[in-house]
Amino acid sequence: MKRSHLSNREQLLSALVIVAIVAGAYGLLRYRPVDQRIGQLQKSAESTQKRLLKARLPDEPLENVEELTAQLDDLERAMALVREQAELMQLRLAPFDSQELKVRISQLARDSGVRIRSNEKLQPPPQTATSKNAKRVGKKRGKIDDKPKEPLILPETSGWIARMSPGTMFHRPMQRIELEGSYMAIRKFVHGLDDLSYQVTVLKLNIEKLPLASPAGYPQALLAKLVLAL
Known part of the structure; x- marks a missing residue:
């Protein structure tokens, strides 16, 4: 059937049907991913809400904040005293091969x-040490580094x-x-x-x-x- 043989009313209806089909297909293609994303967000929100309901707030610390601050001040003064004593001892050490x-x-x-x-x-022979973790890593890599990065305290x-x-x-x-x-x-x-x-x-x-x-x-x-x- 040719378009010229259709009346104006039939042509209008045909155009509306075509527009409805195209709009429906486009909407379906855009709506489905968005709908899936919305569903995922809803599930995540429900899971988070359940975890929050089960969560337990930590108890308030028994120590007083002022007592902890005073202890911290005492430790800082003790460390300062140790550093001062170490500096004085360092001054009394003779140069190597004096x-x-x-x-x-x-x-x-x-x-x-x-x-x-x-x-x-x-x-005396030099002292070296390698931690167990370093040994395990060295075995995996096929190499063990026996040189300590820092001086040892035996x-x-x-x-x-x-x-x-x-x-x-x-x-x-x-x-x-x-x-x-x-x-x-x-x-x-x-x-x-x-x-x-x-x-x-x-x-x-x-x-x-x-x-x-x-x-x-x-x-x-x-x-x-x-x-x-x-």
């Missing part, structure tokens, strides 16, 4: 009445020689010294180390009798083996 300190130790031995049989540098059970070895937080140069003299002379030497201008710490001390007996009226000669941290 010849001046070694000369003063030798002079103290002469003044104390002891004879230095040997005086040598002690070189436990007290490790002993001070290990705790002050290279690679640790408290690393200091060490000397192994053997002294020969009476008990009082050795005692005077050990106590005299505290009076030196630089910090000297006795890490290890062993005292034993010499095989030769002392003449009558003379104190027993002793052999003292010390490890000093300079």
